[in-house]
Amino acid sequence: MIKTFFILLFTLFLLTRCSSQKVEIIKLEGKAQGTTYHITYLSDNGIIYKKEIDSLLNVIDASMSTWIPTSIISRINNNEQNVVIDNYFETVYTKSIEVSEKTTGDFDITVGPLVNAWGFGPTNKNSLSKIQVDSLLQLVNYKKVSLKNNQVSKENPNIKIDFNAIAQGYSVDVLARFLETKGINNYLVELGGEIISKGKKGDIDWKVGIEQPNEEQAIERKLEAIINLKNRALATSGNYRKFYIEGDQKFSHIINPKTGYPAKHNLLSTTVIADDGITADAYATAFMVMGLQKSIDFLEKNKKMNLEVHFIYDENGKWKTYTSKSLENRIKKIP
Numbered sequence: 001m002i003k004t005f006f007i008l009l010f011t012l013f014l015l016t017r018c019s020s021q022k023v024e025i026i027k028l029e030g031k032a033q034g035t036t037y038h039i040t041y042l043s044d045n046g047i048i049y050k051k052e053i054d055s056l057l058n059v060i061d062a063s064m065s066t067w068i069p070t071s072i073i074s075r076i077n078n079n080e081q082n083v084v085i086d087n088y089f090e091t092v093y094t095k096s097i098e099v100s101e102k103t104t105g106d107f108d109i110t111v112g113p114l115v116n117a118w119g120f121g122p123t124n125k126n127s128l129s130k131i132q133v134d135s136l137l138q139l140v141n142y143k144k145v146s147l148k149n150n151q152v153s154k155e156n157p158n159i160k161i162d163f164n165a166i167a168q169g170y171s172v173d174v175l176a177r178f179l180e181t182k183g184i185n186n187y188l189v190e191l192g193g194e195i196i197s198k199g200k201k202g203d204i205d206w207k208v209g210i211e212q213p214n215e216e217q218a219i220e221r222k223l224e225a226i227i228n229l230k231n232r233a234l235a236t237s238g239n240y241r242k243f244y245i246e247g248d249q250k251f252s253h254i255i256n257p258k259t260g261y262p263a264k265h266n267l268l269s270t271t272v273i274a275d276d277g278i279t280a281d282a283y284a285t286a287f288m289v290m291g292l293q294k295s296i297d298f299l300e301k302n303k304k305m306n307l308e309v310h311f312i313y314d315e316n317g318k319w320k321t322y323t324s325k326s327l328e329n330r331i332k333k334i335p
Contacts, residue, residue: 032057033168034067035192041179041197042186048122049182060171063088064163066112076152077112077160078319084150091277092163092170093147099166099282100142103298107140107286112160117254118262137260138327163274169235169281172196188229196233196277205230209334213238213268213312213319223313228330229273235280238269238312239289254288264312265291273308274328283307296322 028039028050039053063072063086075083085093096109113136117128146154152161172189175194179187186199188206207224227234237254254263259323270287274280287295292313299307307325310331323331 015182028053033061033065033171033192035077035168037175037189038310039175039179040188040201041184042201043184047182049179052091052178053175054289055272056174057171060088060174061166064092064167066160066162069093073161073163076154077157079154082151085147085152088170088174090147090150092166093152095278096163096166097142097172098157099279099286102191102302103283103286103290105257106289107138107165107282108170109161110140110142110145110159110161111168111255111257113139113158113163114260115162116160118255123243124197133260135215140257165285166236166282168192168194169279171228172233174278179249194233194235194277194281195229197229198231208234210236210269210271210310212255223334224321225310225334227273227327228269229309230276232273233277234271234273235277235284236269236271237281237284254285256289263289263291267292267295268319269312269313270295271310275306279307287311292322299324323330 024046026039026041026043026046026048028037030037030053030056037053037057061068061071064275065071066077068074072083072089076085088149094108097109100109104182108307114133117132117136139156139159144159145161146153157170168268170192172191172194173196175189175191176187176198180198181187184202188197188201188208189195190208194209200206205228207226208229210225210227212222212224213254231265255261257264267288270284272280272284272287274283289297289308292311295309295311299309308327309322310324310327311322313320313322321333
């Protein structure tokens with residue numbers, strides 16, 4: 001799933017410790033999961049871990065990418081027998097069910113058949129009638145899948161699981177943990193717009209920019225705001241990057257699991273800050289399904305979750321924003 005693009009504000013520099021030992025900024029980038037990644041970290045020894053990072057991302061894809069026919073998730077979706085899941089799959093599956101329960105089904109990993117039918121998955125788009133949508137909707141219910149003894153069971157063989165709304169958030173968590181095993185405690189990891197940070201960039205916090213929800217394909221993407229991100233994760237979901245126009249209707253890749261149709265309301269993008277990427281990513285999608293007021297009500301009822309948000313929505317043709325009070329002193333709006 002294409003998410004809001006983040007312009008990462010990196011400045012290359014060298015720091016000198018009291019011991020005169022130089023701390024170097026290492027900057028890595030590459031392609032993964034149908035998008036790109038950018039990683040910056042402070043290093044005492046200058047070791048570059050790009051090969052290891054690429055290897056980790058390949059392992060994650062081999063577990064959860066619906067675009068790879070031999071992945072674990074593809075084999076489960078294709079009803080192969082005795083497919084044993086790995087730890088990556090189990091973690092994302094378990095978190096997905098948790099979020100589905102919490103949002104009463106506004107987040108649902110069994111939305112796969114509808115994602116594909118609307119033309120946002122690895123299969124070709126078909127023209128959909130209401131009867132076809134209603135038929136596919138019978139396959140969407142996270143309660144119809146279960147996990148036992150490291151194997152996934154489906155009540156209907158036509159049910160298909162889709163982790164695209166949560167896997168990239170989890171991937172930045174995996175990369176962050178890898179860096180920490182190498183003794184790296186100051187880093188910023190971004191993959192497909194999902195971000196996690198720790199420590200600082202020198203003596204200042206890491207900063208990330210949130211893109212304006214503009215449907216026009218511009219070479220230089222304009223920022224709506226800049227956020228200080230310290231020891232937390234951030235994810236953004238929007239309906240303006242991945243969509244198509246058919247007739248006089250716009251169809252977004254955010255599919256409402258309860259209606260079977262692309263989500264349609266005045267909420268343009270949702271930015272969520274959480275303790276980890278997997279949580280931020282899942283709720284950014286869930287809020288896009290809920291819409292503005294339902295999302296605000298959810299946050300009010302679940303303050304203990306410690307989620308912070310920045311919503312951009314349309315009001316009579318003008319962009320408006322809703323920002324968590326706790327975030328107001330760490331966000332700078334761009335005029």
